[in-house]
Amino acid sequence: MHYKKSGTFLYVFLSVFLCFFSSAHAKQQEVVVYTALDQIFSEPILQEFEKRTNIKVKPVYDIEAVKTTGLVNRLIAEKSNPRCDVFWNNEIVRTIALKRKGILTPYQSPSAADIPASFKDKENYWTGFAARARVLVVNTNLVKPEDYPTSVEDLANTQWQGKAAMANPLFGTTSTHVAALFATLGPEQTTRFLKQILANTTHIVDGNSVVRDMTASGEVPFGITDTDDVNVGIISGMPITAVFPDQAGKGTLLIPNTVSLVANSPNPEAGRKLIDFLLSKEVEAKLAASESAQIPVRKDVKTPEGGLAQADIVAMEVDFEKMTDYLDESTKTVQQIFMK
Structure with missing residues (x-):
């Protein structure tokens, strides 16, 4: 009888432990982001997202000599077995090129509602911010x-x-x-x-x-x-x-950052949450106030004293799709x- 009770107790204990472990494990999300923006500027933003959401961010940063191109080639090579969820590019034409190669998937972020149409893909494959x-x-x-x-x-x-x-x-x-x-x-x-x-x-x-x-x-x-x-x-x-x-x-x-969701990515839900965060007014304001002095694409995002705003610059009129045509x-x- 003693052994039977002990066995029952052990079974219950293990069941509770496993349920707790499984629950804790299920709540632990992660997101893999490839970013071409300099680590010194992108890392604090990603760390803030991780702190707020408890989603583990696994970033892969680019290197200066092959800026952007290295990560783009990696995404192309991984097309059949994607390892990245979110691509945060520091420019735009190669993001559009990735769309054309079927590397990206559409996502219409609610955070992008007030971003000008000229900085958004009509089919929601990418969104521009912080130029x-x-x-x-x-x-x-x-x-x-x-x-x-x-x-x-x-x-x-x-x-x-x-x-x-x-x-x-x-x-x-x-x-x-x-x-x-x-x-x-x-x-x-x-x-x-x-x-x-x-x-x-x-x-x-x-x-x-x-x-x-x-x-x-x-x-x-x-x-x-x-x-x-x-x-x-x-x-x-x-x-x-x-x-x-x-x-x-x-x-x-003017060259905006762009962010997009990778097709068939391992963590699409967490990827969408990261995109929502990156496209927020708060992040544009942070990048504008940072040492990188980025230029908000929204007119109502305040820039710090001495900061850069679109209104202060005569911008070159460009067609991003046409630029990609010529890439x-x-x-x-x-x-x-x-x-x-």
């Missing part, structure tokens, strides 16, 4: 304000021969910029311009932050990079400033010109 601008970074010790370069075309101006720097145009936002030029100027004019940049002995380097650092050190008086890189440099005391190019002409290119051609052209 950066492509700017000229200038060394303030080497160049007087009246002599600042004012146009992207100054990269090919013989006045600046051998005195400018640009990130490898195969990757990151520089690649996006080339696609934008193909879409707005046309392939012929853009190809000619790229050849002129190379002929002007412009330094081609491994990333936008390298462009900034070369400019700050005086190795070159100016270069082309993104607003976040310049702002971080200014905060750290570098003798640099940002010039928004072509404000009297075609305007400055393969622009990439091949860059390879032919710069990778000989």
